[in-house]
Amino acid sequence: MREDDPLLRPYHLRRLRLANRIVSTSHEPAYSEDGLPKGRYRRYHVEKARGGVGLTMIGGSAVVSRDSPPAFGNLQLHRDEIVPWLRELTDAVHEHGTAVMCQVTHLGRRSSNFTGDWLPLVHPSPQREPAHRSVPKIAEPWDLERILADYVSAAQRCAAAGLDGIELQSYGHLLDSFLSPRTNPDGGTLDERMAFPRRVITAVRAAVGPEFIMGIRMALDESCAGGLPLAEGLAAAHCYLADGIDFLSTIKGTIDNDAALARVIPPMGEPSAPFLEFTAAVKRELGIPVMHAARIADVATARHAVAEGMLDLVGMTRAHLADPHLVAKIRSGQEDRIRPCVGASYCLDAIYSDGAAKCVHNPATGREGTLPHELSPIHGAPRRIVVVGAGPAGLEAARVLGGRGHEVVLFEAGQDPGGQLLLAARSPRRRDLLGIVDWRVREAKQAGVRLRFGVLAEPEDIRAERPDMVILATGGSPAREFLGEGGELIEDSWDVLSGGAQGTGDVLVYDEHGANQALDAAEVLANAGAHVRYATPERTLAPDVGAMIAPGYLKVFAEHGVRTTLAERLVGVRRADGRLRARLRSEYAEQEHEITVDRVVTERGTLPNDELYFALLPESSNLGEIDHTALLAGREQRVVANPAGEFALFRIGDAVTSRNIHAAVLDALRLCSAIGPREAQKGAPAQ
Known part of the structure; x- marks a missing residue:
């Protein structure tokens, strides 16, 4: 550890001493239960406190009123x-020397009136928000009076719970909707438009007293037509500071549609830390403690920002979802062991797809009650374990097993690790996915795992290792067999991403999978000069690609004139006049039509590479069976279906069925973290 590391210097925010300059800024992982921060929510924040973060901010958009129904947990x-639950969380975080604050807001129109109590949403104008699709009513004076009182009561509850402070939210929600001329077109002058936000700030400050810390996360420049300009944003901020604000968290842009949100919270494929210069200029203008978070994912960038005085507190929020022990690793001189945030934005998109935030390659995040972030060593004789496949599932299995102390050898048929991630990273937009591979290879090597690349493992190779256990992460291959006519004429997305099927001409990209792969192929082809038509039997384009990542693809589609066809299924391909005729059938009407193209590229997910699994199955003690109850409870697998078996056999990741990166590493972690010493086979408990 460098004693003079700018990131590790304490910082005094008025009366509050922060142990370092790193913050997990306000965000909502949707881990609440019945709107309260119970066990799962608490464990998530305590893990970051245990990992050394200086300040963790909870309640990303914690709501103050019943007509601000929860939109994302x-x-x-x-x-x-809520007060005793907040108190329990606060006390647990404080035990580790970390400060904790809560973001406080009224969502305004950024929710749905078709949920919660089904109350109408309120807003200064009747403008519908594209993202959440509800039309608000214009707030009446009595609405504003009760909401003002609700802000005061909410702040008092936070103070009563022992929180170190609160942060008012003013971008995309109710307070800033009054300030912005775009969302409050009839609001009048700047003084008139900021009247309600100033009333809230003044009332809250009076209610909580002069010592309680109050900040604001604020869009100072909406960077859109008719939006709040920087000059007005700075003028408003000056007034807010005079009204009692202690610190500012800077935002540039707005968030009411997918494209705008992806600019404010940039995903992979976008430049790192795009708003640091903007934040530095705001800090110079206002002379107030400033924090900022927007794709500051790596320690070097964070250190530079603090060292150069561009900000006072650096938000590394998504980086903490990837590695909640980030600060502890800096402090102990193990920066190279920090699990990297790769910017996949699965943390955000998963909230809407399945109800809670998930790091694309840290399955323990949000599952702290059952899965470990740090590996504990076994106590007893290590097992001899063979892992086959160096994709994300196999590398995670090797990392975890080696990290616990087992004797592990990994066989990989290719010359390089990565599996399907090597293909995905061929798309410039997703090249950062290689961080998932590189980190696991380093960790596996450090744990003493023997990595054998360029070896297509056969049953005899595995038997030669005399294993106690075999874990197959052999992945999958493209599912191409589906056409009644012309199956031999098609290519797949792997052909495109591997570089073997690029070029110009008219190309049909047919997507029956709905994830990133077909969009990656379409982007690569379009950038190479092909005229691309994208078709899918779905009623929406790529439904498994989340709102944070989709705008980048849609930008490419627009720039290159990619045509899209929905609700049509590819049913046949034939040659005609030196080209291909692709037959598409409507999903909703009894009709077909043909289009003429030069190539047809399909994406239908994968089918398991399971030949080795079935070859080894008769020799296994468990015959491949997994005890799901034990798996989900974090207990070791003890199924013995074949007492004469030589080893336990498991398969994980796409070797089971076509899924995604998170599913692959989750398979590996929850299976392998429970595997104890060899004695455990004879009844001793796993360590």
């Missing part, structure tokens, strides 16, 4: 019963 600050 928001905490409900309008309820008195």
Whole structure:
């Protein structure tokens, strides 16, 4: 550890001493239960405190009123019963020397009136928000009076719970909707438009007293037509500071549609830390403690920002979802062991796809009650374990097993690790996915795992290792056999991404999978000069690609004139006049039509590479069976279906069925973290 590391210097935010300059800024992982920060929510934040973060901010958009219904698992600050749960979380975080604050807001129109109590949403104008699709009513004076009182009560609950402070939210929600001329077109002058936000700030400050810390996360420049300009944003901020604000968290842009949100919270494929210069200029202008978070994913960038005085506190929020022990690793001189945030934005998109934030390659995040972030060593004789396949599942299995102390050898048929991630990273937009591979290879090597690349493992290779256990992560291959006519004429997305099927001409990209792969292929082809038509039987384009990542693809589609066809299924391909005729059938009407192209590229997910699994199955003690109850409880697998078997046999990742990166590493972690010493086979408990 460098004693003079700018990131590790303490910082005094008025009366509050922060142990370092790194913050996990306000965000909502949707881990609440019944709108309260119960066990899962608490464990998530305590893990970051244990990992050394200086300040963790909870309640990303914790709501103050009943007509601000939770849109993504928001905490409900309008309820008195939240106070003891907040107190329990606060006390647990404080035990590790970390400060904790809560973001406080009224969502305004950024929710749905078709949820919660089905109350109408309020806003200064009747403009519908594209992202959440509800039309608000214009707030009446009595609405503003009760909401003002709700802000005060919510802040008082936070103070009563022992929190170190609060942060008002002012971008994309109710407070800034009054300030912005775009969302409050009839609001009048700047003084008139900021009147309600100033009333809220003044009332909250009076209610919580002069010592309680109050900040604001604020869009100072909306960077869009008719939006709040920087000059007005700075003028408003000056007034807010005079009203009682202690610190500012800077935002540039707005968030009411997917494209705008992806600019404010940039995903992979976008430049790192795009708003640091903007934040530095704001800090110079206002002379107030400033924090900022926007794709500051690596320690070097964070260190530079603090060292150069561009900000006072650096938000590394998504980086902490990837590695909650980030600060502890800096402090102990193990920066190279930090699990990298690769910018996949699965953390955000998963909230909408399945209800809670998930790091694309840290399955323990949000599952702290059952899965470990740090590996504990076994106590007893290590097992001899063979892992086959060096994709994300196999590398994770090797990392975990080696990290616990087992004797592990990994066989990989290719010359390089990565599996399907090597293909995905061929798309410039997703090249950062290689961080998932590189980190696991380093960790596996450090744990003493023997990595054998260029070896297509056969049953005899595995038997020669005399293993106690075999874990197959052999992945999958493209599912191409589906056409009644012309199956031999098609290519797949792997052909494109591997570089073997690029070039110009008219290309049909047919997507029956709905994830990134077909969009990656379409982007690569379009950038190479092909005229691309994208077709899918789905009623929406790539439904498994989330709102954070989709705008980048849609930008490419627009720039290159990619045509899209929905609700049509590819049913046949034939040659005609030196080209291909692709037959498409409507999903909703009894009709077909043909289009003429030069090539047809299909994407239908993968089918398991399971030949080795079935070859080894008769020799296994468990015959491949997995005890799901034990798996989900974090207990070791003890199935013995074949007492004469030589080893336990498991398969994980796409060797089971076509899924995604997160599923692959989750398979590996929850299976392998429970595997104890060899004695455990004879009844001793796993360590």
